[in-house]
Amino acid sequence: MSQKKVAAIGLGSMGYGMAQSLIRAGHETYGYDVVPDQMARLAAEGGKSAPIADIAASLDAVVVCVLNAAQTEAVLFGDDGVAPRLKRGAVVLSCATVAPDFARAMEARCAEHGVLYVDAPISGGSVKAAKGQLSIMSAATPEAYAAAEEMFEATAETVFRLGDCAGAGSAMKAVNQLLAGVHIAAMGEAITFGVTQGIDPATFVEVISKCAGTSWMLENRAPHIVAGDYKPHSAIEIWLKDLGIVLDIAKSAKFSAPITAAALQQYVTAAGIGLGREDDSAVAKVYARNAGILLPGME
Template sequence: MSIISVIGLGSMGMGAAKSAVSAGLTTYGFDLNPKALLAFQEHGGIASDTLLNATQKANIVLLMLVNSDQCDQVLFGENGIAATLQKNTVVILGSTTSASYAKTLNEKLQSIDLRMIDAPVSGGAIKANTGDLSIMASGPKDAFSDCQPLFDAISAKLYRVSDTVGGGASVKMINQLLAGVHIAAAAEAMALGLRAGLDPEMVYEIISNSAGSSWMFQNRVPNILAGDYTPKSMVDIFVKDLGIVLDAGKEFKFPLPISASAHQQFLFASAAGYGKEDDSAVIKVYPGITLPAAK
């Protein structure tokens, strides 16, 4: 019987945790935000006030945290859970990290008789809430078999990249390269349209039905049009994720000039004070334009 523990009930983790509950899986959840715990409990999940309480009965632990530092803290820091987990528990790394970190983490977990799948996700909060995420995963076959009920509950597409940990993180890196570049390009295009005096609603409508469109253009520009920068995915997320991309470029001695330019735009926006806003706020760094007011 699968007993799930989801650590990190942010926009993605909450959706995954609720989807697991809706599928009938016994699911514990932990987050530092009391409001998130209450929302999870109201959905039927088992909200836990400590990491230990959230994981002591689990045989599958899904980490949905912001970065590798948070994962390390949860697993190996003060009150870390790695040493308390049952033998053969599967730790699913759902966070976006570098492939090198995923490989190192796998070695640490193997040394204490734990298994790991690196399984970064894509699809945003909406697809997380409907159990329709895309998951790029890699790890041992037996771990996949044990986690299949959870993957069925939270994903529409599960891509088994390889039997070796690190493959999923590598594919997610490519996805984030494109996502970050497309968001930055969408913001620049809309900023130029505004500077040219065009109606932004008209620009959005036309481009959405033309060859220059992208999924990110259609998904993020409505935030700009509504003047709503409530974070679904923050500017600082792409400071991190495109940083992972550029670190891989250094590792492979491979040039990534477009990724570097997009990274600078997100850095610019973060330095200007927009780091905790929605990533569409990268448009705010462009001078000489008046953005649509909040509706």
């Protein structure tokens, strides 16, 4: 595998793990984030540091792992946007959850500058990101896939190739986020319901994780509740965005998604009572407050 010169833009829980994986794979990796401490932390772990304007023309790839479409567009085409500065044939991996139409628009705008674009939303959580074991739901031209191959090898365990142009990856991510968001909310409802019936959270996890009612999200998030640890691996407020995107897509398709809408309302309620920056497992606190009970870590 040849060494590439890469900019990792967005060093949150997922983007930081991807940057770590790129460094570990031997790529010359420059990290950028609005939080300077994250950039300094990555530099201490082997990342490179330089103004992006100084190195953009020599980059082989840019991995964009920011919060949403607006931030993605700002990174690529804002006042200091990187896309017009890249050399022809450089590739952008866009990892945020966005609408398929937005992904197609970014691909077209990148193409105007001779830049390749991979619609590359990710799944797996911060732990798998740090291990280079993400799942990537991708869509891109054959040329973009070829340019991104080393990035995939460094950051992903599974790469789903869903189409030969942008859009299909983001569509699949929307489907995944529908299920993931609903599953977390359903876990919060179930674990709290169990408490009302005298089942403590630890017993809930022990039993349900071995029964048909389990899910990956239940097994991953419910232990946070048992531990009373709501430090955000994935925050409540992310679901306001992601399930909002799902419902926007559903509306444009004239598709009713009532279960998604109900789950979104629980996250909205959680954010409204000040839990927006807590781990998304904290959605269970909404149910607990309504039932007049306390979960571990609640006062």
